[in-house]
Amino acid sequence: MKKLIILSIGLTAILSACNNNKAAKETEDQKISEQAIQIHDEIMPQISVFDHTTVKIDSILTNLAGIKAAHPAIDTTNTRTELSELKTKLEDATDNMMTWMKDYDAVNEDKAYQQKMYDRVVEMKKQFEDAQAGIGKSLAVFK
Known part of the structure; x- marks a missing residue:
């Protein structure tokens, strides 16, 4: 009877340890997923700004000759290049x-997958920050 109790306690301890490891792994995977979603939620609203800015850039490029007539100091060649590059950054x-968003699977439990998607969204955040900085720099003249 004593052996059965000891065996039962040992088996319970092993199962408990396995469950704890599984729960810790799931928590870690969930944390990575939550961080990725948090970054997404932070930068996603900028898309409407980027879309609006792209339309504004198209308008400026279309009317660049008229703008040059009103403001002769503007270098239209550099302005066209700068605005075209900014538009590409915003669209990219x-x-x-x-x-x-199309590729992301929040319920995927593979840690490597979640880490890869987190790394992608971190890179995307940097891309968004660079594009946002370009808006301020390139369009300041046209405000």
């Missing part, structure tokens, strides 16, 4: 967000 950032 938006496209990357759409691709990430």
